[in-house]
Amino acid sequence: MTRRLLLLLLPVMFLGLALFFYVRLSEDPTGRDSALMARDFPAFEATTLKDDQRRVDQSLLTGEVTLVNVWGEWCPACRQEMPQLLSLADRGIRLVGINYRDTREKGQAFLDEFGDPFAINIFDPEGELGFELGVIGAPETFLVDAEGVIRYHHKGYVSPEDVQGRLLPEVAKWR
Amino acid sequence: MALIRLISLTVLICLALPAWSAGIELREFDDPVTEQRYRDLTASMRCPLCENQAIDDSDAPISADMRDRVYQLLNAGQSDTEIIHHMVQRFGDYVLYNPRLERRTYLLWGLPVGLLMVTGLVVALIVRARRHASTKALTSDEQARLKALIERKEAP
Incomplete structure (x- = not known):
């Protein structure tokens, strides 16, 4: 009897592992959480896109729930998500931009053309702040709560469905 | 004859192109040990953007940034463990081909x-x-x- 049970154990273990690998390997490998989830927004010091004399730091992101959007003039998906970001700003949500690997002229021209939903834009021409945030390409969007803790991360293009289905519920949750 | 020569030349140039684009970074190291550590570290980290390419083998901008950072941290005298921790803090465990031995693993x-x-x-x-x-x-x-x-x- 025990022998039969032992022999049964091997195929059961095999099936278990096969199922585990089948499920995990068919998952989207890009759909992983940011390493910064539930951590403080990294300390930084930078100028703003509009004003090269104004210094800003991480205190910019405390006080109220803020969506931090990493964008650049060179990034086509950033253009496409601008209407969605403008609609989020219209709902009274505070947005802060990180102008990523860009120049002041091109960044400003982008905002003039596609609209400016941002309360302020952090200028990050070398991608240093992006690196601290683990940004691997624009656009990316972080939700930072009133204490300055990162609570949600959206990688890539924000579609109108993402606004309704993900960003608005997350903002409501952390407000 | 001239046509064959032209075709083989074109093929050779095409074959050589990847070597061109991959080998443009020239780095100076104080000693061969640091250079070997740089090679080992950049070979052991996975590019977070492209799937399954080490950062030493990837043309993605983020991989170039990560190689720069590894180089800077090596020159700043950080240990391999510290450098690996630095990257995992920002990009997650995903960047390591070999997960670290800890309670979770x-x-x-x-x-x-x-x-x-x-x-x-x-x-x-x-x-x-x-x-x-x-x-x-x-x-x-x-x-x-x-x-x-x-x-x-x-x-x-």
Whole structure:
């Protein structure tokens, strides 16, 4: 009897592992959480896109729930998500931009053309702040709560469905 | 003839192109040990953007940034563990080809060893049970008959 049970154990273990690998390997490998989830927004010091004399730091992101959007003039998906970001700003949500690997002229021209939903834009021409945030390409969007803790991360293009289905519920949750 | 030469030249240039684009970074190291550490570190980290390419082998901008950072941190005198921690803090465990041994990964590292031990145990138990069965599992009647059979063969 025990022998039969032992022999049964091997195929059961095999099936278990096969199922585990089948499920995990068919998952989207890009759909992983940011390493910064539930951590403080990294300390930084930078100028703003509009004003090269104004210094800003991480205190910019405390006080109220803020969506931090990493964008650049060179990034086509950033253009496409601008209407969605403008609609989020219209709902009274505070947005802060990180102008990523860009120049002041091109960044400003982008905002003039596609609209400016941002309360302020952090200028990050070398991608240093992006690196601290683990940004691997624009656009990316972080939700930072009133204490300055990162609570949600959206990688890539924000579609109108993402606004309704993900960003608005997350903002409501952390407000 | 000229056409063949032209075609083979084009093919050769195309084959050489990847080497061109991959080999543009020239870095100076204080000593060969640091250089080897740089190679090992950049070969052991996975590019977070492109799937399954090490950062030393990837043209993605983020990989170039990560190589720069590894180089800076090496020159700042950080240890391999510190540099790996620096990257994991920002990009997650995903960047490591070999997950670190910690409480969360005991199961991962331990499973192959555990499975091997369980298999060994199962095989040992089966072998033991077989050996047991061949000597002791006969009833007294069967043993008597076996004895009779053996003696009948030996008799003549």
